Amino acid sequence: MATPDREGPFREAAFRDPARASAMSGAIAKAVSALGRSPVTVMHVCGSHEQAIAKYGLRAVLPRELHVIMGPGCPVCVTDAPEVDEGVALALQGAHVATYGDMLRVPGSSLSLADAQAEGARVHLVYSVDQAVGLARRIRGEVVFFATGFETTAVATAAAVSRGVPSNFSILCAHKYIPPAMDVVAGIPGSKVEGFLAAGHAATITGWSVFEPFVARHRLPVVVAGFEPLDILAALLRAVERIRAGSPRVDNVYPRCVTKDGNRRAQEAMWRVFERADGRWRGIGEVPGGSLRLREAFGGLDARRRFAIDATGLPARTPRPDAAQCLCGAIMSGIASPGDCPLYADACTPEHPVGACMVSSEGTCRIWHEYGGHPDLGDIT
C-alpha cells in the first residue's frame, strides 16, 4: 500500500515522529479546550485505527475531554450469528469451508466453525480468497468460501470471481458495507458522536466523496484517516476543528493514498459482482443497505442457492451463564467501552472469549486486552 509520493518512498518513521506528535496533541488539546465542554466524542469505525491508537498509546496524549471511541469497525465481530450458523451447517453437511482465521472461533447461535472442525468438519484457514480458489482447484469436493469483511476484502472476492473460479467453488457471502452502518450509529437516539474518522484503506477504494451524502444527512464531519500515529492525530485535530467551526464536511487527511473518486477499477469490479442489500449486523441490528450479496448474474456461485443449508438441526448451544452480561453490542455501537463490561479481562479473555469483540484481532476488547487497556496515563511525563 506504500504508494510513492513526490518526495520519494514512504518513510514510516516520518509518521511516527515524537516532536510532531507532541505538537499535534498540543494543538488538539487547545482545540478541545476552546470548545469548552466535555466530552467531545469522535468515533472511528475501523479495527486498524483502534490497533494503532492502542499500540502507540495515543489516548494518553489526548485531552481527557476528547473521547475517541470505536464503532462497528470489526468485520468479524459484526458477522451475525445466523451467518456463522450457515457456515457451520455447510461444514457439517460435508462441504469444505474456507475462511479467514479470525472467523474460526466466532460463536454462532449454535457452534463456532472451530467447534465444527473439532467434530470432524472440514474447515480450512485461508489468508486470501485466492487460497480458497486454489484449494478448490486441488480437491474434488465442494469448497465454500465464507466471505467476510468490508469493502477491502469484498473487492478481493470480486476480483477472484471476475478472474474465474472452478465449478466446485462457491461463496457464502457475509460481506458488509460500512457507510450505511455509520448512518445507523449516528442515528442512535442519544448518540454523543460529534464526528467520525473513516478508514483510509476502505476509502482508497471508495474515494472520500462516498461520505458526502452522510455529512449532508447528519451534519457531522467525516475525516478520512491513515494508520500511522501522525495520520490519526492529524485526523482527530481536523475533526475537532470541524466540530468547533460547526461546518461539517468530508476532509481527507490521507491524500497519499486516498483520492476523491477512489479506485474506479476496484469499485467497478466490486459492484459488477455484488449489490447492496439489507441485512443484520451483530450487535447493531438491521442495517439497510449494509450487506453485500452476489448479483443475479453470479447466482450460480451463491452457496445459499447451491446448497440447501439447514441450520435448524444444529445442536442448541448452552450459552455460558455469564454471556448475558456481555456488552459487545453496546461496545460496537459506541455506547459502551470494554472497561464498562463486567466480564472484560476477567471472565472474558482471548483464550476464553465470551463475545465476538474478544475473539477477533480487530475487536475492541481484544485490542484493549493486548495493549494494556485504557488506563489514565496522562500524568506521566
Added chain:
Amino acid sequence: MSRVDGPGARIGLTHGAGGRAMRALIEQVCLAGLGAGALDDGIGLQALDDGAAVRAGSGWMVLTTDSHVVKPIFFPGGDIGRLAVCGTVNDLAVMGATERPILTCALIVEEGFPRDDLERVYLSIRTACEEAGAAVAAGDTKVMGRGELDGLVLNTAGVAFCERPVPDAGLSPGDRVLVTGPIGDHGMAVVVARHALALEGDLRSDVAPVNGLVRAALAAGRTSITAMKDPTRSGTSGALHEMARKSRVGIVIDERSVPVRPSVRSAAGLLGLDPLVMACEGRAVIGVSADRADAVLDALRAHPLGRGAACIGRCIGAHAGAVILDTGVGRRLLAEPEGEPLPRIC
C-alpha cells in the same frame, strides 16, 4: 485472580509459559501444597525469585533448579545442553552469585534417542561450563520407553556463594532499568526453527552464561544495583512485570531505547510477535540507582557480552506494579504476557 481455569481443570501449556496463568498455578498448587515453607532469613520459595538465598557462614548460598525441554533440541546458536547450563548459571548470577557455580545435571532420555546427539549435547554442556567457570559435580541418568517422553529432558540444579544476594524486588522510584543486550534473540530463533519458517536474516539464540557480565556490573555498581532478573520465559516484559509488582513501583519503558536486532524486529513484525515477550537466554535486566546507571552501563558495554547494553527505562512511584510503555508518540500499559507466543501462522 481467577482460579486455574475453572472446574475440572487440567494443566494447559499456558501454565508453563511464564505468564499470569503460570503464576496462578504456582501460587494455588505448588506454594499452597508445600505450605508456608518460608525461610527465617533470606529469599525462599515464596519470593518466586530466580533462585533462593540461604545464610551460609558470613555470606550467602544461592541455589536454583531448572528443567529444560526445547524443541528443536538443536537450534541456531545453541542446543539443550548449552541452554541447561546457561539457564542455571544465569539464575544464580542475577541473584548476585557469579563465582564458581557448581551444578548437578540429571538426564532423562527417550528410548531410541541417537547416541551421537547425546554426545553433542554433553560436549555443549562442557563448553558452556568452561565459559561460565562452572563445574557439574553430580548427575543422574534415566531412560524412558519410546513415546513416554519427547526425546530428552535435562534437569539442572546450581549453587554458588556471594556476599550479598540481589533480589528481583528491590527497585525504588528513580532507579534506572538496564538490559545487557538486544532482546528476543533466543525466542525468535527457536520459534522460527520450530515452525520451520523460512525467514531471511541471521536469527541466532543469544544463549550464553552471563555471570561474568553480571560480575562486571556488580563491581561497577555495588549496592547501587537494586534488582536483577533473568528475562527467559515471557521475555523482558515478563521480567519487568515481576520486578514492578514485587518492588511496588511503576516502570516506564522508553520503547525506542529497547535494543532489538533488525533481523529480530523484522521477523517479529512479520509473525505478529512482540520482541518484548520473546525469551532471552544470555541477557539480564538490571535495576540500578540513577547516580550509578552510567557507570554500570559503561562496565557492561566494556564486556564482550554486553556491547549492546542499554538503559531502557526508569522507575516511578505512581502506577505501582504496572509497566508503562512510552512509544515516543504516546503511552500505554504493557500487557502482561499470558501464554507461549505463537506466530501468526499455522
